[in-house]
Amino acid sequence: MMNTVRGYAFDTIQQVLNDGAYSNLKINEVLSSNEISTVDRNLYTELVYGTIKRKYTLDYILKPFVKTKIKGWMRQLLWMSIYQYVYLDKVPDHAIINEAVDIAKHRGGYHNGNVVNGILRSIMRSELPQFDEIKDDKKRIAIKYSIPKWIVDHWVTHHGIETTEAIAQSFLEPVKTTVRVNISRGSVDSIVAELEKEGFKVEKDEILPFCLHITGQPIINSRAFKDGYVSVQDKSSMMVAHIMNLGRNDVVLDACSAPGGKACHMAEILSPEGHVDATDIHTHKIDLINFNIKKLKLDNISAFQHDATEPYTRTYDKILVDAPCSGLGVLRHKPEIKYTQSKESIQSLVELQLQILENIKRNIKPGGTIVYSTCTIEQMENENVIYTFLKQNEEFEFEPFQHPVTGKEVNTLQILPQDFDSDGFFITQIRRKES
Numbered sequence: 001m002m003n004t005v006r007g008y009a010f011d012t013i014q015q016v017l018n019d020g021a022y023s024n025l026k027i028n029e030v031l032s033s034n035e036i037s038t039v040d041r042n043l044y045t046e047l048v049y050g051t052i053k054r055k056y057t058l059d060y061i062l063k064p065f066v067k068t069k070i071k072g073w074m075r076q077l078l079w080m081s082i083y084q085y086v087y088l089d090k091v092p093d094h095a096i097i098n099e100a101v102d103i104a105k106h107r108g109g110y111h112n113g114n115v116v117n118g119i120l121r122s123i124m125r126s127e128l129p130q131f132d133e134i135k136d137d138k139k140r141i142a143i144k145y146s147i148p149k150w151i152v153d154h155w156v157t158h159h160g161i162e163t164t165e166a167i168a169q170s171f172l173e174p175v176k177t178t179v180r181v182n183i184s185r186g187s188v189d190s191i192v193a194e195l196e197k198e199g200f201k202v203e204k205d206e207i208l209p210f211c212l213h214i215t216g217q218p219i220i221n222s223r224a225f226k227d228g229y230v231s232v233q234d235k236s237s238m239m240v241a242h243i244m245n246l247g248r249n250d251v252v253l254d255a256c257s258a259p260g261g262k263a264c265h266m267a268e269i270l271s272p273e274g275h276v277d278a279t280d281i282h283t284h285k286i287d288l289i290n291f292n293i294k295k296l297k298l299d300n301i302s303a304f305q306h307d308a309t310e311p312y313t314r315t316y317d318k319i320l321v322d323a324p325c326s327g328l329g330v331l332r333h334k335p336e337i338k339y340t341q342s343k344e345s346i347q348s349l350v351e352l353q354l355q356i357l358e359n360i361k362r363n364i365k366p367g368g369t370i371v372y373s374t375c376t377i378e379q380m381e382n383e384n385v386i387y388t389f390l391k392q393n394e395e396f397e398f399e400p401f402q403h404p405v406t407g408k409e410v411n412t413l414q415i416l417p418q419d420f421d422s423d424g425f426f427i428t429q430i431r432r433k434e435s
Contacts, residue, residue, distance in 0.1 A: 002106050005040040006080070006099045009047035013076055016052055016336050023052055023336055050087060051080045053172055053335040056146040058082045064129060065122050074112060077103055081120055086128070093124055137161050141168055148338055151328065158379050163416070167377065167424070170417040171331040177219055178422070179230040180238055180261075181210040182296055184271035188212075191229050198222050207404045207420075210268075211238050228295040233261050236329070236415045236425035240320065240373050241265040243401050243413070243427055250274045250317040255308040255360050258285035260292045262322055267293075267301040277316075279306035308356045312363045318371070319364050323353045325374035325381050329417065329424025346380055353385045361393060366434045369399050373427045382426040383412060390430065399431035 002010075008030055015021040027048055031041055051058065058079040070078075081100040084091045097120050105113035134140035138156055142149045145168035155164040181188050188209060195202050195214070200222065205211035212230070224230050240262050246252065246269050254263040254276060263278035270276065278289050278301055289303040306312065308321070326346055327337045357372065364370055374381055390396055400409040415425040 002103055003034075004099065004102075005036065005044050006047065007103060007106075008034065008036070009044050009051075010077055010080055010103055012044075012048045013051050013080060014073065016048070017055070017076065017339070018072075020340070022334065023048060024333060046088070047080055047083065049335060050083045051076075053331075054083060054087070054146045055079060055339065056143050058086075058146075060131075060143045061086065061123070061128050062119075065119050065126070070115065071108070071112075073107060074104065074116065077107075077116065078119060081116075082123065085120075085124060097121065097124075141165055145169060145172060146338075147171075148341075150343055151338060151341075154378065154380075159416075166418045167416055170421075171335070173332065173421070175332045176421060177214045178205070178233065178235050178238075179212050179214055179219060179225070180233045180265060180268075181212060182229050182231065182268050183210055184268045184298065185229050185296070191224060194224050194229065195222065198224065205235060208235065208238050208242055211235050228297055231261065231264065231292070231296065233265070234330075235420055235422040237261060237375070237423065238265065239404060239413075239415070239425065240322065240371060240427055241269060242404070243429065244318055244320065244369070244371050245401070246270055246274065246318065248273045252276045253312065253316045253319045253360070253363065254278045255306075255319060255321050255356065256280065256323060257289055257303065258282065260289035260303065262320060263289065263301060263303075264292050264296055264298060266320070267298045268296070271298065271300050274300060276301040277314075278303040279308065281305070281307045309352070309359050311359065315363050315365050315368075317365060317368050319360050319368070320371050320373070321353075321356055321360060322373045323349075323356060323381075323385075325349055325353070325376040326378055328376045328378055329415075329426075330375050332417070332423070346378060350380055350385055353381060354389060357385070357389045358393075361396065361432070364432045366432055369429055369431045370396075371427065371429050373425065375423055375425055377414065377416060377424040377426070382414060382428075386412065386428050386430065395433050396430045397433060399429040401429050 012026050012030055015026055016023045027045055061082050062078055077100055081096050084096045100120060101113045101117045104116040131140055131144040138152050141164060142152045147168050155167060181191050192202050200214050200216040203213040219225050252266055257263045257278035258280040260278055263276050267276045280286060283305045286303050286305050293301055326341045326349060331338055372386055398411040400411055403410045412428040417424045
């Protein structure tokens, strides 16, 4: 690896696309373990996310300029270079070429540097292929927005061409910072005032009273974040606890809890009377939940290891199943997910989701409610799962809740990323009938 910003970026891109590393975790690792200037940190992050997000698009642009077979690492280096040329206005052409050639020589010798140099110079003096040349709408969306064709096919079936294109476009938009106010520690207004004292620009959300939109320096540098007065959480994710309509004395189970954001949110709402049990199948993730509990100073939540497909020993007023899912609603944060999922993996997730619901149904009190949520926009994992469960379990029925915008009662809420400029999310609520 070359110790330059593009060297770091190229190495990270390879680890994500070739070795299965998670982009957000790898970026944090590189930034925390290397001395990189603020300007270069921003460029590094932009290069990694941008190249991964637009992989198919960049390969479409590259294809006419590659006349012989090239190695995989060289193709990825060219993608990163084309991303800078096409999508970043302030990077000079000569800098793109020189840095790419240096990386190629370092990685594969003088000859490979010459090949990269020739391809990039040819690209920069030529007219690039246009997306409107692709006449098949589904194929055009797949390439223009870098979404696997099978996913586009699914979305078009359920949402139509126009909405599918809007979904795909939204996943290329920059991630905005939203934080959840820890209302067990102070009022929304008092915490807003503290953030503004630190120099942040803060806007209250129009729908969720505890959701704040933040601009300025990274929120993780703030005193309010470090001291547990706010937590980073997407607006769509915050809607789960909001829709659960928690009562002051409710005892609640979060069956698939890690990293614990929703469980802690519920504990904040219930503090001090109510209680949350937060469980996860992975023992090491319980440490992460406990870290958040301690930072937020919550004493009405317990975290422990438990497989949500195995029986629990107590009953609850309310249960949250934020089920393991494909994650196809969070592509702004984790763009590589779209390349690793498949039709087969979706089906195996559906089976697991139903297995969890079948298990925890025994632990909800008569009259109690279960909220089922996912961070995906795949209908198979959402509506299909809950309707299948209800068909097989006549003792349960939908428990309607208010749509956060229209106020109308709904049985299910599918949040698309363009709806609230947030993650794609699905939420539904069912009730165990009283005997």
